[in-house]
Amino acid sequence: TARIIVIANQKGGVGKTTTSVNLATAMAACGRRVLLVDFDPQGNASTGFGIDLDARRETNSYRLLTGEVDASAACHKTDISGLDILPAIVDLSAAEIELADVDAREFRLQTALQMVVHQYDYIFIDCPPSLGLLTVNALCAADCVIVPLQCEFYALEGLSQLMRTIEMVQQGLNRNLVVQGIVLTMFDSRNKLSEMVANDVRSHFGNLVYHTVIPRNVRISEAPSFGQPVLIYDLKCAGAQAYVALAAELLSQEKEA
Amino acid sequence: TARIIVIANQKGGVGKTTTSVNLATAMAACGRRVLLVDFDPQGNASTGFGIDLDARRETNSYRLLTGEVDASAACHKTDISGLDILPAIVDLSAAEIELADVDAREFRLQTALQMVVHQYDYIFIDCPPSLGLLTVNALCAADCVIVPLQCEFYALEGLSQLMRTIEMVQQGLNRNLVVQGIVLTMFDSRNKLSEMVANDVRSHFGNLVYHTVIPRNVRISEAPSFGQPVLIYDLKCAGAQAYVALAAELLSQEKEA
Ligand SMILES: Nc1ncnc2c1ncn2[C@@H]1O[C@H](COP(=O)(O)OP(=O)(O)OP(=O)(O)O)[C@@H](O)[C@H]1O
Ligand SMILES: Nc1ncnc2c1ncn2[C@@H]1O[C@H](COP(=O)(O)OP(=O)(O)OP(=O)(O)O)[C@@H](O)[C@H]1O
Ligand SMILES: [Mg+2]
Numbered sequence: 001t002a003r004i005i006v007i008a009n010q011k012g013g014v015g016k017t018t019t020s021v022n023l024a025t026a027m028a029a030c031g032r033r034v035l036l037v038d039f040d041p042q043g044n045a046s047t048g049f050g051i052d053l054d055a056r057r058e059t060n061s062y063r064l065l066t067g068e069v070d071a072s073a074a075c076h077k078t079d080i081s082g083l084d085i086l087p088a089i090v091d092l093s094a095a096e097i098e099l100a101d102v103d104a105r106e107f108r109l110q111t112a113l114q115m116v117v118h119q120y121d122y123i124f125i126d127c128p129p130s131l132g133l134l135t136v137n138a139l140c141a142a143d144c145v146i147v148p149l150q151c152e153f154y155a156l157e158g159l160s161q162l163m164r165t166i167e168m169v170q171q172g173l174n175r176n177l178v179v180q181g182i183v184l185t186m187f188d189s190r191n192k193l194s195e196m197v198a199n200d201v202r203s204h205f206g207n208l209v210y211h212t213v214i215p216r217n218v219r220i221s222e223a224p225s226f227g228q229p230v231l232i233y234d235l236k237c238a239g240a241q242a243y244v245a246l247a248a249e250l251l252s253q254e255k256e257a
Numbered sequence: 258t259a260r261i262i263v264i265a266n267q268k269g270g271v272g273k274t275t276t277s278v279n280l281a282t283a284m285a286a287c288g289r290r291v292l293l294v295d296f297d298p299q300g301n302a303s304t305g306f307g308i309d310l311d312a313r314r315e316t317n318s319y320r321l322l323t324g325e326v327d328a329s330a331a332c333h334k335t336d337i338s339g340l341d342i343l344p345a346i347v348d349l350s351a352a353e354i355e356l357a358d359v360d361a362r363e364f365r366l367q368t369a370l371q372m373v374v375h376q377y378d379y380i381f382i383d384c385p386p387s388l389g390l391l392t393v394n395a396l397c398a399a400d401c402v403i404v405p406l407q408c409e410f411y412a413l414e415g416l417s418q419l420m421r422t423i424e425m426v427q428q429g430l431n432r433n434l435v436v437q438g439i440v441l442t443m444f445d446s447r448n449k450l451s452e453m454v455a456n457d458v459r460s461h462f463g464n465l466v467y468h469t470v471i472p473r474n475v476r477i478s479e480a481p482s483f484g485q486p487v488l489i490y491d492l493k494c495a496g497a498q499a500y501v502a503l504a505a506e507l508l509s510q511e512k513e514a
């Protein structure tokens with residue numbers, strides 16, 4: 001059954017969506033059957049694959065949580081063979097309040113995904129920039145977490161808070177949850193701050209930090225305006241190649257497990 | 258009494274904190290009495306002024322919301338004369354749930370700030386990357402909103418959602434709220450995407466977009482690691498000068514009003 005990987009970090013703009021979209025694409029390119037769940041009300045991952053708003057209106061992750069649709073109805077094909085997406089709409093932000101008093105509110109996503117876990121090898125979940133009920137639902141559904149970490153000072157500051165939240169979930173709601181790894185993003189070799197943050201993180205977290213570092217690369221930020229992952233938009237660019245290398249590292253990590 | 262300006266955008270990492278910290282500093286440098294309210298549980302604005310965690314533990318925006326402290330007790334002096342800060346701690350993220358069933362939950366911040374509005378000319382409020390109860394509280398306390406907009410595709414996508422939320426608050430909870438302006442941030446002249454986003458926003462929003470554009474500038478991202486606004490860390494750099502120009506534009510806008 002599928003390995004469920006959450007891409008989470010409450011700090012905003014660190015590369016969660018970019019990592020979800022491109023890592024999922026790279027894994028599908030390696031022949032794995034992959035589902036990407038867009039669990040952010042902004043719906044950026046859905047846009048990253050060119051899923052227009054009309055197509056998402058009836059079948060999406062909000063209606064999955066409320067129970068109006070089941071998981072297989074909510075999965076959409078993408079232009080990439082082997083990769084489906086469960087898109088998001090802005091109504092998803094209402095779920096935090098609507099589910100506040102519901103029983104087992106933290107396990108709504110986990111329960112809903114059970115129907116499709118046998119159809120995929122990997123399920124990636126893109127999270128919003130917060131540690132609220134949506135991210136907690138994703139952490140409860142997951143086997144592991146990949147943390148994108150922007151090589152900036154404010155992003156470093158938030159890491160200990162994220163790790164504390166993951167620990168809380170590990171001790172209570174989901175004892176199987178592990179941190180799969182930390183991936184450094186938007187690394188700019190001309191900026192000594194990037195180097196400082198990277199060294200700091202590696203000294204604290206050692207092997208938990210992937211060797212692959214995602215460089216700041218303008219082609220990555222252009223790709224979403226074409227509704228394509230950067231692996232499709234410009235496979236030869238440094239950004240796309242870094243995500244291919246990250247997928248290879250993830251696959252070799254799995255083999256060891 | 259103080260003009261209350263909220264810095265808001267649910268998209269993560271667009272420069273909300275950077276704009277709050279440096280605009281507040283620039284206004285203080287122009288002789289105004291300024292308070293910066295850190296209303297993001299990440300507490301980045303507080304870190305941007307070097308307020309350590311011990312100093313924030315008792316007097317902060319979370320305890321202001323719960324009523325455990327009043328506003329004048331919660332305001333801290335910064336190293337910049339004329340600029341105080343009301344810092345944030347991570348407990349603030351619990352407020353969304355704790356206040357869910359409280360009467361007039363959207364007006365807790367507005368009520369709490371009444372005690373200090375006569376001591377300042379400007380109060381800036383830095384928001385988290387979401388449109389939940391914390392941001393709604395800030396919009397209900399405010400006279401106007403400044404929207405930092407990163408010159409990237411995903412950031413552009415979120416703007417219409419933000420404007421709809423502001424309209425909802427204007428029609429219901431705070432009829433006086435206006436959008437003061439949109440400021441383009443992290444503009445990279447070497448990247449045609451920046452130009453595209455800037456042209457798109459100016460054609461839609463016209464004069465609502467400030468003339469001043471904040472360039473991507475490495476000194477801006479270095480300053481927080483020294484606990485200083487970039488105006489103090491390196492006043493001559495392009496980033497600091499852009500925030501000085503933005504403050505001048507804001508002041509001339511106020512004169513016209
Ligand atoms: N390596 C990179 N090089 C250049 N630009 C990047 C890179 N990674 C991401 N970006 C751009 O930076 C912005 C932020 O990235 P992204 O939206 O993926 O972050 P996020 O963590 O998902 O944000 P949010 O917190 O809002 O969900 C986007 O405009 C994206 O295109
Ligand atoms: N003009 C700029 N040039 C270079 N770096 C910048 C600029 N503005 C902000 N940054 C850096 O980009 C990152 C994101 O900025 P910031 O934290 O201010 O955004 P935010 O919208 O407050 O994020 P969040 O959504 O997490 O609250 C920070 O590391 C900051 O130092
Ligand atoms: Mg995202």
Ligand SMILES: [Mg+2]
Pocket residue numbers: 273274275297301384385
């Ligand atoms: Mg911020």
